[in-house]
Amino acid sequence: MKKVALTLFLLMLTVQLFAQQQGGSLSDDVYASGKIYVVVACAVLILLGLLIFLFTLDRRLKKIEKRNLEK
Amino acid sequence: MYKSWWKILASLLVIYSTIWGFLSKAPELPILHESIRNLYFHVPMWFGMIVLFSISVFYSVRFLSSGNPEDDLKAVESTNVGVIYGVLGIITGAIWAKFTWGQAWSFDVKQNFAAISILMYFAYLILRNAIDEEQKRAKIAAIYNIFAFPIMVVLLFVLPRLSDSLHPGNGGNPGFNAYDLDSRMRMIFYPACLGWILIGYWIYTLVYRLRSLEKKHA
Numbered sequence: 001m002k003k004v005a006l007t008l009f010l011l012m013l014t015v016q017l018f019a020q021q022q023g024g025s026l027s028d029d030v031y032a033s034g035k036i037y038v039v040v041a042c043a044v045l046i047l048l049g050l051l052i053f054l055f056t057l058d059r060r061l062k063k064i065e066k067r068n069l070e071k
Numbered sequence: 072m073y074k075s076w077w078k079i080l081a082s083l084l085v086i087y088s089t090i091w092g093f094l095s096k097a098p099e100l101p102i103l104h105e106s107i108r109n110l111y112f113h114v115p116m117w118f119g120m121i122v123l124f125s126i127s128v129f130y131s132v133r134f135l136s137s138g139n140p141e142d143d144l145k146a147v148e149s150t151n152v153g154v155i156y157g158v159l160g161i162i163t164g165a166i167w168a169k170f171t172w173g174q175a176w177s178f179d180v181k182q183n184f185a186a187i188s189i190l191m192y193f194a195y196l197i198l199r200n201a202i203d204e205e206q207k208r209a210k211i212a213a214i215y216n217i218f219a220f221p222i223m224v225v226l227l228f229v230l231p232r233l234s235d236s237l238h239p240g241n242g243g244n245p246g247f248n249a250y251d252l253d254s255r256m257r258m259i260f261y262p263a264c265l266g267w268i269l270i271g272y273w274i275y276t277l278v279y280r281l282r283s284l285e286k287k288h289a
Contacts (some may be wrong), residue, residue: 043093044086049087051085054277055078058078059276061281065284068284
């Protein structure tokens with residue numbers, strides 16, 4: 001009896017897992033909470049930082065190149 | 072002119088493709104699911120690498136006819152940036168493969184050949200550094216580069232098509248157009264490619280300018 005109960009209990013656990021898996025596509029869940037925008041904000045911030053860094057590198061190089069020409 | 076229009080365009084394209092790469096609706100695909108969005112990040116690395124290697128081979132040819140050491144520097148620096156793009160492409164590919172094909176390295180033909188072509192370009196950089204005499208170094212490096220480029224093209228675009236590959240567009244698999252690249256994705260995929268190619272070119276101009284300054288002051 002104990003074994004049967006345990007089996008049933010475990011079976012119910014897996015049923016729940018299946019139910020979760022079938023619940024629509026991932027995108028619906030991801031976008032439903034609206035928290036994906038947090039990830040996008042972070043990714044874009046990193047990208048922006050790196051791009052601004054590239055621009056400053058460019059400017060510093062330009063300065064040295066100018067000084068180099070004057071000499 | 073450190074703020075050229077194409078640098079701003081590149082930044083805008085890359086930011087645009089990152090935002091919409093996350094937020095756009097993607098087609099629902101088996102196995103890939105949401106990871107199809109990697110198309111906007113993984114594939115542009117390879118396109119960028121190929122453009123940079125093409126620039127490199129162009130300057131290698133020009134060096135052989137002109138003998139101008141500037142051309143040699145341009146060839147080397149674009150290869151340097153191209154190799155970085157290639158390594159990023161391999162790593163992002165391995166991560167993507169881990170979660171879709173089951174393992175990071177499944178010895179897929181295209182994976183193997185991509186690794187070989189990257190190694191070929193590592194050999195180019197090491198070979199070049201191993202020679203002290205400047206003119207000789209430049210000449211040997213240029214010739215090696217001119218041979219390496221068509222081999223890379225064959226390894227990446229011809230041989231994988233002749234056998235079965237997990238990559239789309241190779242062997243028995245249909246190309247992008249056949250199943251997963253719909254018009255919504257094209258609106259992000261093409262700008263992403265152009266953007267990352269321009270960023271790669273920009274980084275190449277930066278390192279080239281740095282290198283030629285270093286050379287003048289050495």
